[in-house]
Amino acid sequence: MNIVLLGAPGAGKGTQAQLLVEWLSVPHVASGDLFRENLRNKTELGLEARRYMDGGDLVPDRVTIGMVVERLSRPDCEAGVTLDGFPRTVTQAQALERVLAERGKAVDLVLYIKVSDDTLLKRLAGRWTCRGCEVAYHEVYTPPAQEGVCNECGGELYQRPDDTPETQKRRIEVYFEQTSPLIDFYKSRGLLVEIDGELDIGVVQAGLRAAIGEVSGE
Numbered sequence: 001m002n003i004v005l006l007g008a009p010g011a012g013k014g015t016q017a018q019l020l021v022e023w024l025s026v027p028h029v030a031s032g033d034l035f036r037e038n039l040r041n042k043t044e045l046g047l048e049a050r051r052y053m054d055g056g057d058l059v060p061d062r063v064t065i066g067m068v069v070e071r072l073s074r075p076d077c078e079a080g081v082t083l084d085g086f087p088r089t090v091t092q093a094q095a096l097e098r099v100l101a102e103r104g105k106a107v108d109l110v111l112y113i114k115v116s117d118d119t120l121l122k123r124l125a126g127r128w129t130c131r132g133c134e135v136a137y138h139e140v141y142t143p144p145a146q147e148g149v150c151n152e153c154g155g156e157l158y159q160r161p162d163d164t165p166e167t168q169k170r171r172i173e174v175y176f177e178q179t180s181p182l183i184d185f186y187k188s189r190g191l192l193v194e195i196d197g198e199l200d201i202g203v204v205q206a207g208l209r210a211a212i213g214e215v216s217g218e
């Protein structure tokens, strides 16, 4: 089965993905991991991404898509994958559809972990994010080894010093502005299942597994 996991920063998507892939025993293809792997191995795409990062620019869709396409072409993805952090845009979703179709496959299920703005705001307080690989740190729970520097890729960690609940709220709004076309895209294909991400980790996980069980007919 090919599964896409969606959720806002702070929705607990990373934690849920880890638990899910242990259960499914399929590769966990996380865009952040792929990104770090390509940077570390200095692949052509990694070097290209690095140039954009060094220039202070966003890494374009084309580069991100290239990394995912390469990963999906490896033999361990034959039986299925759980995609995490990709696609993020409708363009990426369409590219994913094409790549899977070339292999006679498709996205089977999109699991959207839904969390209210209030909860996201609470969870986002104290959070620092890498500009490069987008790994998140928490100043209390998971601080980086060196303040302001990503352990994984050496990228700069950011959290605006003038962060107020209002600017954080705006950031969540921006995320939803960017993501709602993607959610509509998958809704229109009948692939989207919403899971309540406000509940305990175990309950959310059970909900995800139940949704997968329904689709796979197990």
Ligand SMILES: [Zn+2]
Residues within 6 Å of the ligand: 130, 131, 132, 133, 134, 135, 150, 151, 152, 153, 154, 155
């Ligand atoms: Zn990083």
